[in-house]
Amino acid sequence: MNAPRSPAQVRLMGFDVDGVMTDGSLHFTAAGEEIKVFNSLDGHGLKMLQAAGIEVAIISGRSSRALELRAANLGISALFMGVDDKRACLDALLDARGLSRSAAGYMGDDVVDLPILRACGFAATPQDGHSFVRRHVDYVARRTGGRGAVREVCDYILATQGHLDAMLARYLE
Template sequence: MAQPESAAKIRLMGFDVDGVLTDGSLYFTPNGEEIKVFSSLDGHGIKMLQQAGIEVAIISGRSSRALALRAANLGIGELHMGVEDKRACLDDLLARRGIARAEAGYMGDDVVDLPILRACGFSATPADGHPFVREHVDFVASRDGGRGAVREVCDFLLASRGVLDAMHAAYLD
C-alpha cells in the first residue's frame, strides 16, 4: 500500500480511461459512435485535485469523442488519446512540465498499463483491475473502475497532502 509521504509529492496524476474512468464496457450506436459512461463522483474528485494544484492528465490507448467532451467538461488540458506507448507520452509530458517521475502518478487497470504504472512515483488500480496489475501497484482502490475508484485515489492523494478535511469542511459552511 502506498505511503502518504510518497503520495503527498504528486504534482501530476494521470488516468487511463476504459476500466478506470469507465467500467471498461464498450458501447457503440448503430452508426458506430462510441458511448462512454463516467462517474460524477470521479469527476468531482478530479476537480478537487485541480483545486489543490495537482495537474490531471488522461493518457488512453483509445480515442473517442465522448472522452474529449468529458475531458473538456472537467478542464483537463492534457488529453492524450490513441497512445500506443503511454510511458513515452508520460515522459514527454513530464519533460514539458518540468516534473520528475517521482512526482507523477498514474491509475491503470490492465497489463498494458504496467510500463507507465511502474515509471511513476505513485501507481494505482481499481478493485477490479487485472490481478497481475494489483500485485504491482502502490494503491488498490476498494471500488471498481467507473464506480468511484478514481475518487478514492483522489481522496487518498488529497488526504496525503493534509488538505482533504479542509476541502470537505468547506461544503459544511
C-alpha cells in the same frame, strides 16, 4: 513491488479511461459511435485534485469524442488519446513541465498500463483491475472502475497531502 510508495509528492496525476474512469464496457451505436458512461463522483474528485494544484492528465490507448467532451467538461487540457506508448507520453509531459517521474502518479487497470505504472512515483488501480496489475501498484482502490475508484484515489492523494479535510469542510459552511 516492495513497500508501497506514497502520493505525497504527486504534482501530476494521470488516468487511463476504459476500466478506470469507466467500467471498461465498450458501447457502440448502430452508426458506430462509441458511448462512454462516466461517474460524477469521479469527476468531482478530479476537479478537487486540480483545485489543490495537482495537474490531471488523461492518457488513453483509445480515442473517442465522448472522452474529449468529458475532459473539456472537467477542464482537463492534458488529454492524450490513441497512445501506444503511455510511458513515453508521460515522460514528454513531465519534461515539458520540468517534473521528475517521482512527481507523477498514474491509475491504470490492465497489463498494458504496467510500464507507465512502474515508471511513476505513485501507482494505483481499481479493485477490478487485472490481478497481475494489483500486485504491482501502491494502492488498490476498494471501488471498481467507473464506480468511484477514481474518486477514492483522488481523496487518498488529497488526504495524504493534507488537503482533503479543508476541502470537504467548505461544504459544511
